[in-house]
Amino acid sequence: MNRPLKPASPKRATNVTLSQDLVEEAKALGINLSQACEAGLAERVADARAEHWKRENKEAIASWNRYVQENGMPYDEFRQG
Template sequence: MKNTFNTSAPKKATNLSLNSKLLSEAKRLNINLSATMEKALEIEVTQRLKAEWLEKNTDAIKACNDLTDKHGLFSDSYRVF
C-alpha cells in the first residue's frame, strides 16, 4: 500500500486525552502509543482521502460509466472471454 504521507517527515509532539483504563492496559502490554496512533491515523486519513476523492469525482465517474454503457469498451472486440 502506498503511503499517503511523507514517512520521513519530522515527528511533532502532541497531547491526547485517552481513556485511563485503556491507557494503563496499553502501557502494561508495552504498546508503543506513538506508532499505534500513527498507524491508526494513517488508516483513517487514507479512508477519508479516498471518500473525498470519490465525492469530488462522482460526476466524472458517472459520465465515464454512462459512456461505456452506451458505446462499450474499445477492447470489447478483442476480448476472448
C-alpha cells in the same frame, strides 16, 4: 489531493486524550502508543482522502459509467475468456 503520506516526515509532539483503561492495557501489551496513534490517524486520513477524491470526481465517474453502460468497455472485443 491523492498523495501518499510521508512516513519519514519530522515528528511533532501533540496532546491526545485517550481512555485510561485502553492506555494501560496497551502498555501492558507492549504497544507503542505513539506508533499506534500515528497508524490509526494515517488510516483515517487515507480514508478521508479517498472519500474527498470520490466527491471531487463524482461527475466524471458517473459520466464514465454512463459511457460504459451505453458503449461497453473499450477493447472488449480483444478480451479473452
